[in-house]
Amino acid sequence: MIAEKTTQAFQWTYNENDQEFALHGSLRPQNAEELSGCISELEHSVANVSGKFYVNVRRLVRMNNVAFQAFACKILDLVHGRSDLNVHVTTSSVVGWATRKFAVLETMSDKITVSEYDSEFYPGQSFVEDSEFIHVLRTQTKLTWHHEKDLLRKHGLKPGMQVADICCGIGDFAVLMQKEFSPDRLVALDHSKSSLDYARQVAADFGIKGIDYVFGDAADMLLEDDQFDFVTCRHSLQVFDRPELILKELFRICKPGGRVYVSNEKNSHCLGEPRGESIQWTYNEVAKLWHHFDMDIEIGPKSRRLMLEGGFEDVTIGSFMVTSTDGDPQGFADVIASWKNLFAGKMASERGDDAAFVERFAKGFDDHIFAALHPKGYAGWPIWVASGRKPL
Ligand SMILES: C[S@@+](CC[C@H](N)C(=O)[O-])C[C@H]1O[C@@H](n2cnc3c(N)ncnc32)[C@H](O)[C@@H]1O
Known part of the structure; x- marks a missing residue:
């Protein structure tokens, strides 16, 4: 049974089957009395359960100290x-200080545990959230844009549309779309604070207006x-251990009749000559390495199936090859480096x-650069x- 209550700014849900009391929205009361209805519902829910009871605050976008x-x-x-x-409390990094504050409860009672939803959920996230990753993304988009500019048109992007770039990374793709397609609205969402900081700074430095950069979890977005x-959603289903969850959210926020566009790699198909064998060996190992961290850098050709199983129609798939002969070979070499x-x-x-192992692994990249x-x-x-x- 699921019970749902709402006040203007926040809602609460109690799911009896999961013994979970979840809060959503913006929780900023002036005084504790404003919460009395919600708190008494919480008490009431707990009164009828034993074992583990979950208090889930991860869908709060704001919470004050009261x-x-x-x-x-x-x-x-x-x-x-x-x-x-x-009692187990699940927080999220969306309300930045919530985990730290609630964690104090663990020190006050051994019957209370606290965890941050995001950090448990994304085994590989620490790599892509790292600020070192900014360099990877920057060099990549430089090379892919001249292919994608035309592809986006073919896949249906037109000026004046309402557009979202989910898992936007450092936001350079959003900037390029903004310049090329002048959307009416452009929301760019990511889960990496360092990437979003970078994106906002770039937009401010270059006087780019109109992109709404938002922090959020692509698998559980607060967008309507x-x-x-x-x-x-570019190169991102592959860094997430449950891509179908993100796809479901992309589907949800898309208008009926609108389109969702995803790009993904199959890294083991990277190639080069001379020294083809060493290159091939290394990229096969890349796939295994990502798999170790529950990420699938081989998703590319699986995208069609994922989209069809996600309820999309008129699914179109194709591939393009970024090569060292597209333009500046040094740009290509920079990506590999x-x-x-x-x-x-x-x-x-x-x-x-x-x-x-690392020596042989690294050599394949050097050979690709060579x-x-x-x-x-x-x-x-x-x-x-x-x-x-x-579908409509
Ligand atoms: C490989 S990067 C691609 C970034 C950008 N789309 C691009 O093509 O340059 C993957 C991005 O997905 C973001 N990401 C992964 N899982 C996410 C999630 N659950 N919610 C929001 N962002 C997520 C990461 O923070 C990272 O910026």
């Missing part, structure tokens, strides 16, 4: 004198249903790879693009 105090005291009160009850004509840095650096060391810069060489990085329409 609310924190009221809920923290009530949670302590609930476990007091109840040997049959434990049926809002956007065109939703993009940024991958080498991250994959054969932090990621390999975190997996515990030994020195001999192929890209060789006067008679050729190096490639394939990308799959798929889009689908949300």
Whole structure:
């Protein structure tokens, strides 16, 4: 049974099956009395359960100290004198200080546990949230844009649309779309604070207006249903351990009749000559390395199936190859160098790879760079693009 209550700015839900009391919205009461209805519902819900009871505040977008105090005291009160009850609080990094504040409860009672939803949910997130990753994204988009500019048109992006770029990273793709397609509205969402800071700074430095950069979880967005004509999500289903969850959200925020556009890689298909064998070996290992961190850098050709299973119609898929002969071979080499840095650096060391492996692994990237810069060489990085329409 699910009970739902609402006041103007926030709502609460009690799910009896999951023994979970969840708060949503903006919780900023002037005084504790404003919360009395919600708190008494919480008490009432707990009275009828034993075992683990969940208090979920991860869908709050704001919470002030009055609310924190009221809920923290009530949670302590609930476990007091109840040997049959434990409370688990789930926070989110959306309300930045919530985890730190609620974590104090763990020190006050061994019957209370606290965890941050996001950090448990994204095994590979620490790599892509790292500010080092900014360099990777910057160099990549430089090379892919001249392919994608035309592809976006073919997949249905037109000037004046309501557009969202989900998992926008450092926001350069949003900036390029803004300049090329002048959307009526452009929302760019990501879960990485360092990337969003960077994106906002770039927009401010270059006087780019009209992009609404928002922090959020792509698998559980606070954006409303049926809002956007065109939703993009580039290279991101592959960094998430449950891509179908993000796709479901992309579908939800897209207007009926609108389109969702995703791009993904299949890294093991990166290629180059000369030194093809070493290159091939390394990129097969890249796929295994990502898999170790629950990410699938091989998603590219699977995008069609994911979209069809996600309820999209008129699904179109194609691929393009970024190559060392597209323009400046050094640009291509820079992308590979940024991958080498991250994959054969932090990621390999975190997996515990030994020195001999790392040396061979790194060599494949060096060989890919060698192929890209060789006067008679050729190096490639394939990308799959798929889009689908949300049924009317
Ligand atoms: C490989 S990057 C791609 C960024 C950008 N779309 C691009 O193509 O340059 C993946 C991005 O997805 C973001 N991301 C991954 N999971 C997310 C989630 N659940 N919610 C929001 N952002 C997420 C990461 O923070 C990162 O910026």
